Amino acid sequence: MNKEMTLRNRFILTSYLSIVFPVILICVVSYVLLSGNSRKFAVQASNEVVQQKSGDINTKLQGLEVTLRDVIYSPELQKILSAWDPETRDKPYPRESVDHTISLASNSLYMMHNIVIFSLDGEMIGSMFEFDPERKADSYPWYEAAAESNGETIWLKDTVEMIRDNYGLHMSISGVKKIRSVYDSDVSRIGRDLGYAYFTMNLDSLLNFNQLEYVSQGRKVFVVAGDARILGGSDLRQRGSRFDAALLDKSRNNTYVTFDGQKYLLTFGPTDPSVDWYTVCLTERSYILKDAHTAIISCGGVAVVLLAVFCYISVRNAESLSRPIKRLQKEFEMVEEGNFDIEIKEKTGILEGG
Template identity: 20%
Template sequence: MLKKVKKPKAGKSEGQQQESLQTQQMQETQQAQEKKASKFAKGKVSIPKPKLNGSWKEAKWANPQRSVGAKLFLFILTSILACVLVVGILAYNTSKGIIRNNAMDSNFQTIEQAAGKLNLMFDNFDAQTLQVMVDGDIQEELSKLRDAQLEQFERFEASTRIQKMLEEYVLSNSSLKGGYLIPLEDGGFSLGSSTLDRKELEATEWYKRAVEANGQSIWIQSSVKGPSGKSNEPVLGIARVLKNNTTSEPMFVLLFEIKLSVIEKTIGDISLGDGSSVSLVDAENRYVLNPSAADNATLGKPSDVEIPTEGDMAEKGSLELDDSEGNSVLAAYSTFNNAGWKIVGKTPVEQLVKDAQQIYVLTLIVTIIAALVAVAISYVLIRTFAHPLVKLRNLMNEGERGNLSVRLYLNRKDEIGQLTDSFNRMMAEITSLVEKTNLSANDVLATASELTEASRKTAVSAKEIAVATEEIAGGATSLAMEAERGSDLTGTINEQMKSVLSSNHSMEQSAAAVEQASEQGSNYMNVLIEKTGVTEEMTRNMVSKVDKLKDSTSSIRKILDVLNNLTKQTNILSLNATIEAARAGAAGKGFMVVADEIRKLADQSRHSIDIVGQITETIQREIDETVQVLSEAYPIFQEQVSSVKESNQIFLAVQGHMNRFGESLTSVTAAIGKLDESQAVLSDAMSSVSAVAQQSSATSEEVASLSNEQLSISESLVKLSGKLEDVSNKLQDSLSRFTTTGSNDNK
């Protein structure tokens, strides 16, 4: 039921007393603001000047590494130095490359000429040994010396004559240190410049090589005492087997020792530059002659430069290599005899390119000069561009702090001059804007005071109307709430019934899907059982076939044994044929060739049979492994068949259970449908009751809402008036930090 609102009596309540106090305070505040606004409008209140935090000199070099001047200086300095250094280093490296290439070509030509001279000299030594070999007198005397039927005195005279002829050969060539004839048969004695022990010589490496050469000359590595071990100065040797010119029977080993000093004089005039050296090395890159070493200490030792011994560069060439001490040298080399000995010329690269160091020093000097020029250019650019920007930045900092009177005047027509003019115009516009804003703030302050008073009166009236309206709406609201609660409860029950019905339908569909999936899984399991049976049958057949293949490999091994025995018989037959052909002499040479070919064919057959036997053993081993794997896999296939059959039975049981579950869900769905129809009738009845109650409550609440809304608007007007007043005061405070008088920068 609605209650009547009584009018207040003449006596004032506590609420009315508070309202009167608030009204009095608002009137006092309004009067103070009006006085302040009138003084501001008359110009009695001045705007305080801003307090600047330091002068422009304090911020002049803040963060100098990020300034435009520093960036210009670094850019110019880096660019000039980079260009100078790149050009200088390229010139230095190019000159070094040209000098190195020219030196390599020149050294190679010099070494080639020296190699030709040495080749001629060594060919003369070789020809001299050949001359001794074909000398008829020496051949005749050697035959007498080896003739056991002659008297001892006659053989002594023959050895004396051979000794004299050998000495004449040595004396006729000043390059020879000594000559020797070493007998190949036991019991003989050596002839030559001194007596040699044949037993000791047989153990030497050069003697064995000379015998194996069978008449070809061999060159012997140089040493201090020479091949004979009797020399008193460093020598190298040449040796060859001396044969009988009639029977070609080896008789003696001829040895000539050649003075190393003669060869050293030959290559001593060769000069490849400062610090260069020329040496001889053998085919194994060991020193034969090294004039740069004292006391011949390096003879027979490895060279300090690794010359290629294989490939296209093995015979001759010119390369840049590192010696044993790690120094870079230019090595030019060329082969000069049939033993593969080489003449090697080495020149330190450091000595060759020392003249190019002047370019490097000149590059450093030019770099220093370029750095000084870059500093001068940077200074001019900084004075021209960076300093005006620093001044402009400092004035903008002062403007940021509130001093709007700053100006910058530069007598320039470029972009920087245009920038300063734009800055001055911008500061003038900002100054004008601040002055206009001050006048507008005064007007807003006065208007806010009037609005505050009107809002206060409206709020008092709206509050009295709201109290009466709230009592009318109270009774209608209670009735509407109860009806709404019953309607909500009925709706909740209805929603839950629909949810249960929907869930039941979903369960019915899921059960049908599970039943279909079970049937499909059962069909797949039947197919899997059939395929697993086929796989088991194939595995059984594979085991049988592998066993047959194992028997076949055993037969192959038996055939290989027969072929191997046949090869052995062929070898024996070939050996017998060779023996018979040797007995037949010259008439059996052709048959001997045939027998040799039969023996080679038998060897090839035996080799092929061995390879086939190895392959057969490999196949046999892999077949055994395959049989073992299949034997292990067959029980697993049988277990798989059993598991698949058990899985099929499980699928069939699941399908039966799902059929019974689907029938139960169908009956539950029918019962829930009937319950849902009854709930719908109850929901319609509660909706009708709730509608009537809500209509009655809505009418009362609408009246109360309008009253409350009016009260809220009145209070909002009061608050907005206060905010407007605060904003006006803050605007005045913000504008007070700007000043329009001050000094300008005209520099």
């Protein structure tokens, strides 16, 4: 009886293991392949998000440059600054004319908090909204950098702050641009310095993040300044906080990192060549592996069903194998007891090998 049971159990165990190991191997290999492909697709999608968002911001920055040029290169303002003489002031104070010039600028003004025009000697001669008229340009921290610039827009990183106004609570940043002569009857005077345009803008309007769009994709997208301050993003709670600067190393791009206590796939790239900003995309690891987990669970369910069916078939086969052995064992026992009137009718094939 023990031999019969041992043979039966060995047959079932061998049959079971012959299917279990391949199924486990298939599940493991499938998980590795699906996880790798999921990560590959996530990297591709994240790079597209970074490029698209950077492109949108780049377009708005170009619109901002158009606005600034509309103001500082307007014939009216150029004429005022070219004729500006702080010593004689033989003309009426041009504040209203400058304010009018600013108001005629392009539609990018909705991103602006203020634009202030300074003459070359530092006099504040006009602004979009109220501004300190007594303070000279050379008393501001940006003056030296602006004076030495070649006319490019200088973003003032130290001016990033959270403010509250009629538009609500939002981030803002300031910048400055040197004004140069582009209109003059004397050609030799074209290109000379005329003054400075100082501006403050609404970063939330510039960056324009749609929170729901990225949340539904399991992503967080930020714009991070070169000093690692978060200028804006899909998670409003992070505005103004510091991003881990070590994560902005090229070696960490498209790798899994820990942010805010969770695992994310980090993808980033420069936002625009003219600004020291980065567009950062963080995709939840659980979201990336969601499809892989679903596929593995499905495969596992199918495998369990197959194993149950195969186990049932193995038991039936083991029973059919052990039944003649059990009958043969009983007949041998009868022979041992002296009963030789036995005829083995069932051909099992077990003894044929001998």
